[in-house]
Amino acid sequence: MNDPILRIRKYERDRVNFVLENVDMAFANSLRRVMMADLPTVAIDIVEIQANTTVLPDEFISHRLGMIPLVSSNCDVAMRYTRDCNCFENCAFCSIILVLNVKCHDSTTMDVTSNHLEVVPHEDQGMEEAGEEQVKRIEKFGSPVGKNEPGVEPILICKIRKGQELKLKCIVKKGIAKEHAKWSPCSAVSFEYDPHNKLRHTSYWFETDERAEWPLGENAAEEEAPREGEPFDFNAKPSKFYFDVETDGSLGAQEVVMKVRIIVSFLSF
């Protein structure tokens, strides 16, 4: 059986860089695809606009709101999909409500940002006992990533001038990026193999000198350069993969990488 070899080169809260060896390309690529498209997060899905006298139309603002990353730690167990819920429309088990209510009274341009979004409880919340889902949520669950954290620039939604206002209610739902990219926890996933192009999976376009025009990347130092005049090994297969996963903060990089276990559920049919 294949036993993967793993080395984490760099690890931050929302970024991890690792090298995966001794697996085949299909496996490594599935890992990449799962991290990008199969991990559930929460995002604003429905917006009820109560007042909008800003220069941006309702749809424009709704779209911008949808793209704001919200804290989604432990989302796979801490939240239900509305389709699996037994409520009529949405409830405390399968949704979170965010409100925004901003007016500009000053004679300067005002920024409406993700910091103005406030989590509010559902009307009936607390009437019934808290479900097992809610217990698993962290305090900030569902609020914008980095809200009121020092040094974190909030996300600009709109700019308003004196006399303009924006008042709305957002319904936050759980989903995956196969449904809409706003639910992807990853902002970027880089994936590289064979930095010297020994396998000839690509051919470089060049003016005069291929080597001079295509400088080697950082990962080239990890592998032996081809010898001059080395014959092409057409049986060779890639087995060393360089990943760099960067998240939007909705899930931490560690959580994203650990959750690839979700493939097991695909395999257990």
Next chain:
Amino acid sequence: MNAPDRFTLFVLDEGEAPVEVNEDTKIPNAATIKILKQDHTLGNMLRAQLLSMPQVLFAGYKVPHPLHPYFLLKIQTDGSIAPDLLLSEACNQLIGTLASLEGKFKREFAFKEADGAGLGATGVGGAGHGGAAFATSDDPYGTGAGTGGTASWGNRDDYLDF
């Protein structure tokens, strides 16, 4: 209005079987397996795993149409094992590889965190967002003049529409 729910692309319908096995009538020890509500993520991984197994003569997959959420996996074995049993064996091997990988990630992360350098020193996003350069100012073009800045319309009370 009559658009299907988007989640029908990856969630099985009520009572829908995830797998259909169709034994091939013309080729010995061969089967075409239809796997519903799955895509290249699973298809390509299974195909590659099957090809690494010595009993396999042929393994290939296709997604017949990008709007139809299923793929077909064709397997032919050397006769020592039925294709569908071989597929479940391939799945078990992949589950084993994933479990092994998960353990390694756990160990590496624990190691990195114990190392101290992990979170504390590298800090948490934020500071890297370009801070002051992108900070909001009342002077969007950075000129302080020309566009009139903000003061010029400051005390007019038209446009008050709330």
